[in-house]
Amino acid sequence: MSRFYRKSLLVVLALFLSIGMVSPTQAESKAEGGGYWVPKDMVEKVTELMEEGKPIGDLGIKQDQLQKTEGIQPLNELMKEDQQSKTTYRVNLAPPFKTAEGEWAPPAFDYDHIQTTDECQRHPESSSETGYIKNRYSFCWSHVATYQVPVKCIGPICDYEGVQFQFTEIGYGSNQSRKMRVFYTIEDIQVTDPALNGAKLKIDMVCESKLNVGDCQEDPDYPATERTIAQWKNTNYSTEIFTSEAPEANADNPDKIGYMEFWPKLTFTHKARKFEESIDGIKQKVRFDSANYMFVFPDQYYWQGAVFSNATPIFNVPITKPEFEMLKEAGEHWKFAMDHPEQTKPEMIGKQIPGGVGDNTLTRMYSKRHQTEYNRNRSKTSRVCAREFANEDRTGKQCDEFPFASTWQGSSTNGSDNFSIRLISADSNEAAGRWLGAWYAYDRVLDGDPFQVEVEAPEKIATIRSEGQPQEDQDHRSSDNFSIQSIPSYATKLQWKVIDGPTNVQFDVMKDISFDVDPTILNDLQFESETDVVTGDNLYIANPENTNGESFTVEVYAIP
Structure with missing residues (x-):
């Protein structure tokens, strides 16, 4: 290597070092x-x-x-x-079952x-x-x-x-x-x-x-x-x-x-x-x-456990499944109480009943630790039932309350009349009570733990009034626009019911698109037709047939 080349290389290396170019x-x-x-x-x-x-x-x-x-x-x-x-x-x-006894x-x-x-x-x-x-x-x-x-x-x-x-x-x-x-x-x-x-x-x-x-x-x-x-x-x-x-x-x-x-x-x-x-x-x-009350009648004991507690359980009641038929009456009451509190007994203006998904939670109250409060719930429920159903035949029936007596939102402990009572068969009431008690232990729901209740049952999500033929100056439309939103998470289908008017009516559902051709969303619907779940705004009833010119009302239900 020449002296000149070595000198040039040293100059270049020095330059690299000076500007941060390193090995x-x-x-x-x-x-x-x-x-x-x-x-x-x-x-x-x-x-x-x-x-x-x-x-x-x-x-x-x-x-x-x-x-x-x-x-x-x-x-x-x-x-x-x-x-x-x-x-x-x-x-x-899984559902409860009946023993040989x-x-x-x-x-x-x-x-x-x-x-x-x-x-x-x-x-x-x-x-x-x-x-x-x-x-x-x-x-x-x-x-x-x-x-x-x-x-x-x-x-x-x-x-x-x-x-x-x-x-x-x-x-x-x-x-x-x-x-x-x-x-x-x-x-x-x-x-x-x-x-x-x-x-x-x-x-x-x-x-x-x-x-x-x-x-x-x-x-x-x-x-x-x-x-x-x-x-x-x-x-x-x-x-x-x-x-x-x-x-x-x-x-x-x-x-x-x-x-x-x-x-x-x-x-x-x-x-x-x-x-x-x-x-x-x-x-x-x-x-x-190590709660010593995680017990399921008659002989199951769960004295200690470890759970992922940073999540609120939803007590799911799938009453539309045949194997849960025994819970149908109780479940229907619970759902009605959460969905329509103003229509429940006892009557109270502005009544609000907690427990539903997305609503205020229920809180477990272990009855033997809070015996006085639990007894007050049961006592008040009994008194109100005797008053509200004094003139009804209660043979084979019991008074069901929601929220449950084993919660701090029960009839007395909620501090008001924000609860519902209904007469249901003793069989359904006893099955539901045994099932709830088992779930507390199986899921380690401790005293003071929050939870929500969801009853899987058909839920009405829309009502539409339709004429018996396309509206004036319309080729297909026979109703005003409606929307389908807020589908419950358990729903897998929609059910379409015609509740008045012609019994064999047939119709389509179309979507109103501004400045474009309206597409047909669903075809040939009849009484109790079931379809996949669709959601959206600006839907309307179209192309009604077999109406004899009579108007009709359609109710849409989300079903499990």
Whole structure:
């Protein structure tokens, strides 16, 4: 090499250093790289950039998310958080059955767990900030994680190698012990360089006691798991288990409640590149208890448990299913009370009855702990029934009340007359009472826990008056516009009923589109026709037939 060339090279190197152009080894310690939880709608773009070796941080995705510990909190604050949760889940309980002695018995308890990672990932809430709480005993969270390792940098510009995978955790509670376990997997593992197969990924479920120091006990037989990426490809799952030590019962905590929060910490290490990054998943809360009244007649006991409490249960009553026929009368009363409180007994101007989905919740009142208040509910209901139904034959019937006597919204404890009573068959009343009591124990609904009630029954969502022929100057339209909105979540179909006018009328439903041709939404509807659920504004009845020119009224029901 000539003296001139060596001198020129030194000048160029000095210039690079002066403007920040440094060697790859020096740049490596300054380049960011990082770990990312990738939003669902950005996975495709992130994967493309990762494969090209380009930085994904420019997409604005938050990286290196780390959870903070918050320490011990008061019980009332933790329970308040549960009560204010906007998350709900629907209870799926089998119907009661009659024993050989003719008494109603509750169904057997059955865990309705999330069974597979696919079941978790298909649910739209599985990647949300709260995760998917299927019920009190099953929770899951699933997200794509991406790590980028800087491998070659010239100044601030780097090339990257990356690893990406789908992380899924499924949490399981218990109705038998103060124990919860977390099963987790990583799937769809991709690396942009085979060398990354030797890098290590450690997954640790971190937990924090929230009420008592013994709320979070990690099982030493199920520690955090660290494997190389190649090993994770071969064995892609692991488990961690946590238990809670029951505190002494006292006046403020008679059910020996404990709380903990847990979250996943994923740490990716590439020693050769001197790269290590950790990212934390979302927090989830677990409540433990040793309530001694989780009892189902005649001989089922559930003395302790662990539940995902940050969700409000919806007590679901599917009375349109044949196997729930015994609950039909009770369920119809509960639904009518919530939907039409002003038409219930006892009469009261401005009556409002809570309990419906989206409405004010009901709150369980354990009768033996609050015997005086419970007796007041039963006594008031009895007095009002005797007054309201004094002239009716009550043979084989009982007085049903809603909200239930076992809630703080019962006939006396609600502080007013915001309740409903109705005579129903003793058989339906007893079946419903046994079923409700079993659900309290099966779902670990403690004294003071909120819940809502949903009765799956046909719900009227629209009423339309139609002429017997197209309106004047109209080719098809025979009614004014109407809308179909607020479909109950359990509805799977719409039912169309003609409640007056010709019995064999036939008609279509069209949609009013300004400055365009109106499309036909539904064809050839008749009395009690069932269709798929449609929603929207500016719908109208069209093309009526078999009317003899008579007008008619159509009612639309959402049905399970």
